[in-house]
Amino acid sequence: MSNILIHPNSTPATTHSLPVNIHELKAACANCSLRELCLPAGLTMAEVDQLSEIIYTRRRVKRGEAIIRSGEAFTALYAVRTGFFKACALASDGREQVTGFSMAGELLGMDGIGDDIYQSDVIAIEDSEVCKIPFDNLDALLGEMPSLQRHFHKVMSREIVREGGVMMMLGVMKADERLAAFLLNLSQRLHIRGYAPLEFSLRMTREEIGSYLGLKLETVSRTFSKFQAEGILEVNQKMIRIIDVESLRKIYAHHT
Amino acid sequence: MSNILIHPNSTPATTHSLPVNIHELKAACANCSLRELCLPAGLTMAEVDQLSEIIYTRRRVKRGEAIIRSGEAFTALYAVRTGFFKACALASDGREQVTGFSMAGELLGMDGIGDDIYQSDVIAIEDSEVCKIPFDNLDALLGEMPSLQRHFHKVMSREIVREGGVMMMLGVMKADERLAAFLLNLSQRLHIRGYAPLEFSLRMTREEIGSYLGLKLETVSRTFSKFQAEGILEVNQKMIRIIDVESLRKIYAHHT
DNA sequence: CGCCAGGTTGACACTTTTCAAGCCGCGTGG
DNA sequence: CCACGCGGCTTGAAAAGTGTCAACCTGGCG
Numbered sequence: 001m002s003n004i005l006i007h008p009n010s011t012p013a014t015t016h017s018l019p020v021n022i023h024e025l026k027a028a029c030a031n032c033s034l035r036e037l038c039l040p041a042g043l044t045m046a047e048v049d050q051l052s053e054i055i056y057t058r059r060r061v062k063r064g065e066a067i068i069r070s071g072e073a074f075t076a077l078y079a080v081r082t083g084f085f086k087a088c089a090l091a092s093d094g095r096e097q098v099t100g101f102s103m104a105g106e107l108l109g110m111d112g113i114g115d116d117i118y119q120s121d122v123i124a125i126e127d128s129e130v131c132k133i134p135f136d137n138l139d140a141l142l143g144e145m146p147s148l149q150r151h152f153h154k155v156m157s158r159e160i161v162r163e164g165g166v167m168m169m170l171g172v173m174k175a176d177e178r179l180a181a182f183l184l185n186l187s188q189r190l191h192i193r194g195y196a197p198l199e200f201s202l203r204m205t206r207e208e209i210g211s212y213l214g215l216k217l218e219t220v221s222r223t224f225s226k227f228q229a230e231g232i233l234e235v236n237q238k239m240i241r242i243i244d245v246e247s248l249r250k251i252y253a254h255h256t
Numbered sequence: 257m258s259n260i261l262i263h264p265n266s267t268p269a270t271t272h273s274l275p276v277n278i279h280e281l282k283a284a285c286a287n288c289s290l291r292e293l294c295l296p297a298g299l300t301m302a303e304v305d306q307l308s309e310i311i312y313t314r315r316r317v318k319r320g321e322a323i324i325r326s327g328e329a330f331t332a333l334y335a336v337r338t339g340f341f342k343a344c345a346l347a348s349d350g351r352e353q354v355t356g357f358s359m360a361g362e363l364l365g366m367d368g369i370g371d372d373i374y375q376s377d378v379i380a381i382e383d384s385e386v387c388k389i390p391f392d393n394l395d396a397l398l399g400e401m402p403s404l405q406r407h408f409h410k411v412m413s414r415e416i417v418r419e420g421g422v423m424m425m426l427g428v429m430k431a432d433e434r435l436a437a438f439l440l441n442l443s444q445r446l447h448i449r450g451y452a453p454l455e456f457s458l459r460m461t462r463e464e465i466g467s468y469l470g471l472k473l474e475t476v477s478r479t480f481s482k483f484q485a486e487g488i489l490e491v492n493q494k495m496i497r498i499i500d501v502e503s504l505r506k507i508y509a510h511h512t
Numbered sequence: 513c514g515c516c517a518g519g520t521t522g523a524c525a526c527t528t529t530t531c532a533a534g535c536c537g538c539g540t541g542g
Numbered sequence: 543c544c545a546c547g548c549g550g551c552t553t554g555a556a557a558a559g560t561g562t563c564a565a566c567c568t569g570g571c572g
Contacts (some may be wrong), residue, residue: 029338093510097427099420111420113413119420136540139406143399150395156412157369163419164355164367164375168345170426171353171470186518206551214427221552237537237551254349431560460521472561479519493519494571 013165029055032073036142038079039104039133039155043148054137055079067108068122074112078136080104083128086212088121098212098214100162101186103202104193107155112205125203170214173254178213179223180252183233187242202238270443285311294335294361295389296410298403310393315379322436324378330368331415332390336360339384341457342468344377347407354468356444357381357460367496381459410437427469430509434469435479436508441488442499454498 021234029040029052040048058081061067067078070090085102099120102108112118114133142149169181202209206224207217215223227233232248234241242248260331285308286301288294295307312335317323321333341358355376358364368374369391398405424436447453458465462473463481469476483489488504490497500503 009481021277026442089420091424091428091510092508094427095510099423107537110413111417112415114410115414119417139402139409143402144404146399149399149405150408152411153395154370158367158371159416160412160419161367161370161375163416163423164345167355167419167422168353170423171467171503172347172351183313205549218530219552221550222528225552225570231283252348254347254351461517472517473564474521476561478560481520 005128035059042151047145055133057132059099059130061128063124063126066121066123070118070248072123074118076132078108079131080106081129081131083124085122086125098208110156110159122175160182174222175219176214176251177254180248184248184252198242200240287324298407303401307319311389311445313388315386317384318378319382322377322379324374326377328374330372330374332388334364335387337385337387339380340382341378342381342464347408354464366412366415431471431475431479432507433510436504440504456492456496458475
């Protein structure tokens with residue numbers, strides 16, 4: 001079965017971790033098929049060009065590699081071009097929690113702005129590609145481009161809203177509601193990016209899902225089994241096929 | 257016993273919900289004893305004056321009154337001058353969760369920037385006073401004042417970090433760890449504002465605490481009782497006296 | 513004074529975790 | 543090419559933690 005998560009517009013490799021020349025630069029944002037999701041929404045072509053110029057590195061990241069480490073000095077934001085990432089926070093006693101999964105077009109590292117130190121680890125969970133956006137450059141550009149500034153505020157605000165949704169999930173939902181919420185969210189985000197929303201492969205392990213949902217991996221596994229037994233899902237290892245979206249929505253909404 | 261939460265610098269009443277004159281305006285930020293916590297950190301006096309001019313309303317809010325309602329059009333941020341607020345999000349099935357408590361100097365309403373709609377209710381849990389900051393004005397000012405822009409980004413980023421901390425709490429901690437984290441956080445925030453960190457009165461009910469911590473009110477109550485039995489706290493209704501901070505820290509850090 | 517929201521406590525039910533055993537699938541190396 | 547090993551997944555049974563329901567207490571306010 002073909003890997004439905006490989007983006008149809010993914011571009012050929014550039015040099016690993018190295019600046020590319022001006023010509024390639026200009027292409028970076030203007031040709032990025034994810035530009036609606038990424039920063040430049042609502043910009044003129046000229047503005048996109050300006051933005052492109054401050055994004056001078058594009059980098060390939062291997063599965064398991066960290067692009068951001070908690071505690072390191074904050075210098076840049078990263079936009080996901082292709083692939084999949086998890087963000088992890090470490091509790092004082094060493095317990096770790098996944099605080100989010102990110103896919104193409106999403107922006108990483110915003111938690112570092114506050115105190116100039118990244119507050120979480122961000123690790124690729126599959127081979128990926130990111131654009132590094134040096135924050136000083138972006139900051140300067142924001143002052144000159146009101147529309148970009150506005151958009152950046154929206155992106156940050158939406159991150160606050162997203163986390164609020166997760167808090168809600170962790171605070172009030174039961175295991176099956178959490179998993180339903182997770183699957184529906186994933187499905188929707190894939191759909192927006194042009195993938196089949198009802199059949200996809202999970203990039204993360206049961207343990208990572210559990211960590212994100214505030215559950216143990218066994219509970220995640222059991223809940224998958226339960227959904228399958230009820231005819232809501234078909235689960236084959238990491239492949240998920242959603243058979244009955246309506247039931248999933250009902251579980252999420254806590255009816256049923 | 258005197259109410260330790262009444263701010264020593266609280267100012268006399270202004271007209272309720274009405275614009276005040278220019279003279280009073282200038283005073284708003286420059287004389288605000290909370291200016292280090294609020295937006296203007298790191299600004300020159302001239303810049304503080306500029307900021308003051310866009311904050312043309314100061315408003316008294318009664319206990320139980322909402323300053324922000326989920327679903328309403330986003331127009332402004334609010335800075336808490338005095339008092340205490342809770343932010344609540346509503347789940348699809350009607351279950352409500354408290355997503356945060358805010359006190360003097362903290363900024364509210366940032367979740368509305370993303371889609372120009374407030375995403376949560378913000379309700380005073382005691383008689384309070386807020387400054388309304390029309391966002392269009394602020395937005396325009398940010399473009400002209402790089403230091404203010406930078407500070408605003410830090411404030412938003414810290415909100416993301418704060419929520420990350422709550423997610424951690426909800427995801428991995430047990431009831432007693434959650435309550436310890438809550439009390440230590442409250443204690444620290446009071447301390448920063450010049451209040452006694454080890455003796456304070458809770459402004460919120462057990463139910464609100466529970467909602468915030470992802471616990472039922474009975475569990476909160478039991479955990480308070482347990483802490484008291486262990487000699488860690490003295491609990492009298494809403495009055496809390498922390499007797500053994502170290503134990504509380506150990507519980508929080510999960511070493512007991 | 514009496515009401516009532518808010519708080520405490522107990523007994524029991526339920527969900528999730530913990531611990532344990534075993535399975536599956538995939539990549540590696542013989 | 544196959545066997546082996548290992549990480550990841552599933553499942554079961556028992557334990558722990560928290561929720562639910564219910565009774566009762568308490569203090570503040572009309």
